Amino acid sequence: MSRTMKIVTFGALVLFSAIQFVPYGKNHTNPPILNEVQWDVPRTQELFNRACADCHSHQTVYPWYAHVAPFSWLVMHDIEEGREKLNVSMMGVQTKNKVKDAADEVKEREMPILPYLLAHPAARLSDREKTELIHGLEETFGK
Numbered sequence: 603m604s605r606t607m608k609i610v611t612f613g614a615l616v617l618f619s620a621i622q623f624v625p626y627g628k629n630h631t632n633p634p635i636l637n638e639v640q641w642d643v644p645r646t647q648e649l650f651n652r653a654c655a656d657c658h659s660h661q662t663v664y665p666w667y668a669h670v671a672p673f674s675w676l677v678m679h680d681i682e683e684g685r686e687k688l689n690v691s692m693m694g695v696q697t698k699n700k701v702k703d704a705a706d707e708v709k710e711r712e713m714p715i716l717p718y719l720l721a722h723p724a725a726r727l728s729d730r731e732k733t734e735l736i737h738g739l740e741e742t743f744g745k
């Protein structure tokens with residue numbers, strides 16, 4: 603390795619180690635569940651849990667890379683933003699809760715977001731499962 607490469611590699615390692623001390627993204631405690639959804643059928647909840655709940659509820663399961671900066675920052679940011687828009691653990695408590703848009707997001711293939719799907723094969727729904735989820739979300743939250 604050239605001297606420059608050694609310095610660059612060393613610098614990258616120091617930087618990587620240093621960012622691990624940033625507190626943002628480290629707290630993985632789920633807030634309390636203040637209100638639960640009355641799902642139309644258990645199947646809707648099952649599909650929602652598979653594809654949506656990590657970012658839209660207080661039942662987030664954090665993956666291993668959520669412990670490693672800078673990935674932990676991205677994960678935390680998605681969860682914060684996701685919960686702010688739609689949070690099934692805050693039904694009736696959180697004023698801006700876009701539950702009525704949930705079915706449309708699945709229809710238009712906007713949700714779940716692509717990076718999440720790449721990292722979570724279980725969240726990839728088949729066309730049939732998508733149809734079931736869309737129908738279930740409409741039954742549960744209204745059209």
Ligand code: HEC
Binds near residue numbers: 653654655703
């Ligand atoms: C990896 C985290 C993640 C997952 C998983 C996820 N979402 Fe989201 N969701 C977000 C983020 C971040 C936003 C806000 C940014 C945006 O609208 O793109 C959002 C926004 C939304 C919104 C509001 C859109 C608007 O009009 O502002 C709805 C509704 C929604 N998601 C439904 C779903 C449904 C239904 C699923 C499962 C099929 C799902 N999401 C899965 C992160 C996620």
